[in-house]
Amino acid sequence: MLTSLKTSRRELLRAAGVGALAIGAPAIIRPAAAADTLKIGVLVADSGPAALFGPAQRAAAEFGAATVNAKGGLLGRQVEIVFADAGAPPAEVAKSAVKLMLSDKVELIFGSHDSAVRQGVENVVKGKIPYVYTPCFEGDDCSSNVYFLGETPEQQLQKALPKIVELAHGKTFYLIGDDYVWARTTNEKAKKYIADLGGTVVAEDYYPFGAPNKFETSVAKIKSAKPAIVLETLVGGDNVNFNRTFADFNLSDDIVRLSCLLEENTLAGIGKDASKNLYSSFGYFADIDLPQNKAFIAELAKKYGDKAPQQCTISKGLYDAFVFAAAAAAKAKSLDAGKFGAAVEGLTFDTPSGPMTVKHRHTDKNIFLARCDGTKFTIVDTFSAVPTQQACS
Amino acid sequence: MESLVVTQAINVAYEVLILAALVLGLAVVMGLLNVLNIAHGEFVMLGSYTAYLVQKAGLPYLAAVPAAAVVCGAIGVVVERFLIRPLRYDPFETLLATWGLGLLLRKLVELGFGRGYRSVDIPISGSINIFGEAYPTYRLVLMVVSAVVLVALFVWYLRAPTGARIRAMVGNPVLAEAVGIRTRQLARNTFVAGTAWAGVAGVMIAPLTPVEPFMGLTLIVNSFFALVVGGMGTVTGLFAGSAIIGGLQSVLTAAVSPTTAYLAMLVLSILFLWQRPRGLFPRP
Numbered sequence: 001m002l003t004s005l006k007t008s009r010r011e012l013l014r015a016a017g018v019g020a021l022a023i024g025a026p027a028i029i030r031p032a033a034a035a036d037t038l039k040i041g042v043l044v045a046d047s048g049p050a051a052l053f054g055p056a057q058r059a060a061a062e063f064g065a066a067t068v069n070a071k072g073g074l075l076g077r078q079v080e081i082v083f084a085d086a087g088a089p090p091a092e093v094a095k096s097a098v099k100l101m102l103s104d105k106v107e108l109i110f111g112s113h114d115s116a117v118r119q120g121v122e123n124v125v126k127g128k129i130p131y132v133y134t135p136c137f138e139g140d141d142c143s144s145n146v147y148f149l150g151e152t153p154e155q156q157l158q159k160a161l162p163k164i165v166e167l168a169h170g171k172t173f174y175l176i177g178d179d180y181v182w183a184r185t186t187n188e189k190a191k192k193y194i195a196d197l198g199g200t201v202v203a204e205d206y207y208p209f210g211a212p213n214k215f216e217t218s219v220a221k222i223k224s225a226k227p228a229i230v231l232e233t234l235v236g237g238d239n240v241n242f243n244r245t246f247a248d249f250n251l252s253d254d255i256v257r258l259s260c261l262l263e264e265n266t267l268a269g270i271g272k273d274a275s276k277n278l279y280s281s282f283g284y285f286a287d288i289d290l291p292q293n294k295a296f297i298a299e300l301a302k303k304y305g306d307k308a309p310q311q312c313t314i315s316k317g318l319y320d321a322f323v324f325a326a327a328a329a330a331k332a333k334s335l336d337a338g339k340f341g342a343a344v345e346g347l348t349f350d351t352p353s354g355p356m357t358v359k360h361r362h363t364d365k366n367i368f369l370a371r372c373d374g375t376k377f378t379i380v381d382t383f384s385a386v387p388t389q390q391a392c393s
Numbered sequence: 394m395e396s397l398v399v400t401q402a403i404n405v406a407y408e409v410l411i412l413a414a415l416v417l418g419l420a421v422v423m424g425l426l427n428v429l430n431i432a433h434g435e436f437v438m439l440g441s442y443t444a445y446l447v448q449k450a451g452l453p454y455l456a457a458v459p460a461a462a463v464v465c466g467a468i469g470v471v472v473e474r475f476l477i478r479p480l481r482y483d484p485f486e487t488l489l490a491t492w493g494l495g496l497l498l499r500k501l502v503e504l505g506f507g508r509g510y511r512s513v514d515i516p517i518s519g520s521i522n523i524f525g526e527a528y529p530t531y532r533l534v535l536m537v538v539s540a541v542v543l544v545a546l547f548v549w550y551l552r553a554p555t556g557a558r559i560r561a562m563v564g565n566p567v568l569a570e571a572v573g574i575r576t577r578q579l580a581r582n583t584f585v586a587g588t589a590w591a592g593v594a595g596v597m598i599a600p601l602t603p604v605e606p607f608m609g610l611t612l613i614v615n616s617f618f619a620l621v622v623g624g625m626g627t628v629t630g631l632f633a634g635s636a637i638i639g640g641l642q643s644v645l646t647a648a649v650s651p652t653t654a655y656l657a658m659l660v661l662s663i664l665f666l667w668q669r670p671r672g673l674f675p676r677p
Binding site (some may be wrong): 223 | 400600
């Protein structure tokens with residue numbers, strides 16, 4: 001009994017050793033095999049408040065990778081995506097970014113998420129590998145080796161506001177937004193443009209972010225203040241809720257609304273009865289009439305059929321990230337921070353929304369002013385190569 | 394300025410009554426059965442999705458009311474039989490179980506409908522003049538419905554024999570059973586009434602709010618605080634809690650700022666939980 005127990009223990013140890021080798025060995029073998037493919041960490045919203053965009057983000061990224069691979073890859077290597085969830089708190093996502101770098105050995109990180117998460121990721125990536133941040137954001141970030149493809153408030157507003165003033169036949173503004181950095185920064189920047197136009201801001205309301213907000217109170221104030229234009233920096237559910245309340249109080253006939261975060265999904269929530277005289281200013285809409293976009297949407301439809309997730313500017317940015325990285329790497333012939341950073345300045349690359357040109361690690365790009373017709377966007381004006389007014393060296 | 398005051402006064406009443414409608418189902422289940430149904434918001438969400446489907450099928454919006462009551466009531470029956478009763482209506486265990494149930498319901502709806510917003514058209518358009526101020530008709534109708542239901546329930550609970558039986562069961566379950574009240578059945582019916590009403594509340598608010606799988610999460614926050622402040626198990630407490638939480642938020646939003654209003658509500662709720670956890674008008 002005793003001997004058999006001993007043997008079995010020895011065998012157990014041996015088996016455990018073999019097992020450990022089997023588990024540990026790939027870690028040694030991996031670097032050799034990894035040289036063939038180039039791994040890119042892509043942070044998408046699988047959970048959290050932005051999870052609505054998750055499927056479209058994944059689709060855009062996967063199509064971006066396929067496009068780059070079909071053209072011979074990045075630096076001659078096929079790219080492979082490693083997805084991670086960006087919907088968790090910033091500290092958690094930062095941990096995922098560390099894991100992406102250390103254990104998955106990604107050589108680039110692309111991310112579509114909020115600014116708090118971006119700052120968390122920047123703190124751990126520390127400029128060691130290029131980090132491409134794709135959605136619209138408030139600007140004013142020049143962390144090293146980070147590249148910004150999204151719309152800045154300056155891009156969304158500088159050309160669109162004069163046009164909106166013209167459409168509304170008035171220059172009085174009521175600002176309403178969620179109480180956090182993007183909305184407040186956007187409104188601070190908006191106030192400068194409004195002053196330049198000779199307009200005035202009659203009032204500002206900020207609602208707690210993520211709270212069960214109701215908007216009857218603000219709508220009553222707007223009704224009494226009678227502004228020509230309401231400038232909205234509300235996000236997601238709050239944006240839906242406010243616009244529906246606004247229309248239900250019968251204000252949509254007389255007051256023009258410009259939203260700074262209104263894409264296809266949010267408009268579907270607002271609905272056809274509440275979208276009259278509502279405008280959106282963005283660098284991309286899924287319906288824009290450009291051959292590049294038609295091809296982009298058609299390819300996604302071919303791959304996903306009826307189940308193709310609704311594209312919008314927030315998801316489409318991840319496709320751009322692949323095009324951008326491939327073009328930049330081709331010019332730099334390296335992903336080394338210094339060479340990559342030097343090569344991107346002035347680089348022009350083509351995206352579904354038209355060409356983008358890198359200036360100070362941001363991109364000059366087309367901005368579209370769209371009017372909501374029911375639950376569809378109609379482009380009323382296109383502003384080409386709008387500068388970001390950012391000055392990262 | 395005067396017209397603004399009128400509209401804001403109606404807004405306060407609106408917020409209080411809508412909150413009361415949302416709290417009602419939670420208050421019935423929590424106040425009478427000591428079960429904090431964390432999945433209450435998800436039953437409201439299911440009611441809203443039912444309204445969405447009814448409207449999409451081209452049926453009159455009123456048809457959504459019985460439909461949602463049946464859907465949420467049926468789920469309530471199953472939940473009571475296989476979740477709440479096996480846990481012997483234990484407050485803590487059912488809290489955890491309904492938390493899990495909420496997760497499950499959200500994920501199931503996400504599977505079926507996706508994360509996207511659904512918009513439900515407002516069934517009654519137009520507005521009515523009150524003291525010279527136009528106010529949306531649908532919101533006024535909701536206020537009336539909510540007020541009538543609450544008053545009717547108040548009267549029923551005090552006068553009807555079933556109300557007396559519930560009071561007996563709540564006061565002393567063993568004695569109630571001894572005098573021939575079938576407490577098991579009565580508890581089940583009470584629970585199911587709570588979930589069914591949550592569904593109806595979902596139908597009421599569906600046209601006014603973004604309908605999406607996670608909508609219940611934010612809805613339950615204010616409802617819970619209204620219960621904490623008002624006190625559990627009494628209709629007076631339900632009224633008081635809704636009036637204080639809804640009113641405070643609405644008034645401070647108009648007078649100061651929405652963020653201050655939210656903060657004030659959280660501070661008030663914490664003070665109550667700390668100093669007066671049974672609320673203003675608890676069941677004696």
